[in-house]
Amino acid sequence: MDPATLRVLIEATVKIALLFGLNLTVVAYMTLVERRVSAWIQDRRGPNRVGPFGLLQPLADGIKFIFKEAILPPHAHTALYLLAPVIIFVPAMVTLSVVPFGPPVELFGLSIPLQIADVDGGLLVILGLSSLGVYGVALAGWSSNNKYSLMGGLRSSAQLISYEMAMGFAVVGVLMTAGSLRLDDVVRSQMTHGWNVLWQFPGFVVFLTAAFAETNRLPFDLPEAESELVAGYHTEYSGMRFSMFYMAEYANMITASALAATLYLGGYHVPGLARLGLSPNLAALVQVAAFGFKVAVFLFLYVWVRWTLPRFRYDQLMNLGWKVLLPVALGHLMWVAFIVLAGWA
Amino acid sequence: MAMRVDFFLVMAALLFSIGCVGVLIRRNVIVMLMSIELMLNAVNLTFVAFSHESRSMTGHVFSLFVITVAACEAAVGLAIVLALFRRRRTTDVDDVSLLRW
């Protein structure tokens, strides 16, 4: 094996291991953050018994899930039933492989980009993986052999594919100003032309709304609403398999927040950092921390909106997706075309 | 380490034959539509392989239009299947071979 291949393999393996570990840790602690922030909004305390400030609560939750009995429904299609949580979870994790976390870092005499795969079609890879995530929901609803699961699965898949279109249009707006499909180029174009949230605010709102719908979070979480459909497509799942759905929801949230930060909030860009004159590695560290902060802002927004807004009814949801978001996204595209032609971006 | 483009052409030929046989021997309408998608997919692969060989992007453009047409055909075909199912409660093509029973 030649040294170039070996180097690529080691680099990729280390980055994937780090990212995977970080992602799972953040997913686990998001459960705690959600409970604490919701408690703060509702003027009560969240979990603070298990460990200092409740920091060991995710561990306790994990142990509880492992010890629960994992029931296999008797007439369910076993192969599809077991495959569905995997299909939801995997695209959310894989999408993070194309997100740039920071500028290239100088280590061991090599320039290592802080991005696992800087593919030529990064933006399209994101859209493709979110399309593949729809199958997990549909299969979970279908294979459970349960009326409520089937209805929940159908509703949720219809919601997911409707809002994919609006998200695609918002992403096309970003593509037009960046001039390239690579996510690193998107971040660099925002360094020179200003963050996209300033120029493309309607697109930002459309993207955020679509991201809320894509992750099945309130106000769009009718498919898993307790008062409507028992638990929607994950009614028949228990124990560790249910925790896979639970973790997949938070993993999707993290991915959507990272994408919103990269596409609209400038990714790892910190305005005015060049003037401080730090060493390249320290500057990279600051920028990675800034990226983490932006992702945290969006995660907080997710939790805040969940505990503030009421839930949409299903026909209101479809109405919003097709009759409101799509025309707004089309109008936004015309606006972006105008500013690109006028040379403002 | 390179390989011949012929490999992809052989793959496409095999996929096309399998799709062809699928349309002929299955009687479930939805599986027949899926076999048709298999055939269209094999044709796409042939186009892209030849496009790589002749270093021209025309093959890719044609392939994109084949995907477009496949999407339209799948949508309309499945809508017909839905309408048919509401009437006859069956997805077996042998049961709908008479115009009126």
Place this chain on the structure above:
Amino acid sequence: MHLLTGLVIVVMAVALLRAIVPAQPTLTMLGGSIAALVLLVAYRHDLLGTEFWAGAIGFVAILSALLVVLHPNPMVSVLFLILNLLCVALFYIMLQAHLMAVLQVIVYAGAIMVLFVFVIMLLNLRAEEGLRLGSGAERWLAMGLGGVFAALLFWALRHRGGQAWAGPGRYIEGFGTARDMGALLFGEYLFVTEAASVLLIAAMVGAVLLAKRRLE
């Protein structure tokens, strides 16, 4: 091409087994996996080569295509077709058609197949009891014709002229990117692009009309 020959032989054997004994899926799966393992061990010396991985992905592609056609449960057929489409997307990446690969995943595997899944869920199609493959004579005639057709295609390929190569050593700068494709779509083939959009609208309207439930 020896790996390819081995693959084709294994796949044909699996197909034959499956067609002859459709009620014993485990037997065919076992046979197929043993054959795959034998091939893997035989070609372990170039485990990182393009040819090996192209052959492996080709094996999975053809196996999943066979299972699409031969499996009694339509939902499982859909899943195997999705696997097949993903394998073909990997082929596109090997042919340096990056945009086509991603479009294949987004449009074909991510939208058209979702349509199939929806229809199967709406019609509540369960597995067919006993794979009704048509009566005996029809089945063998169809498979015979399929074999003849495949032989015809192979003969046509054997007497082909060009000897082009694909793989990592044959990178063409800027080929298969969105920029090139966009230049062609909105340049030379603009009319066809606009006609395709009209076709899509017609198909959308047609699908909505055909599937609409009449409110009596």
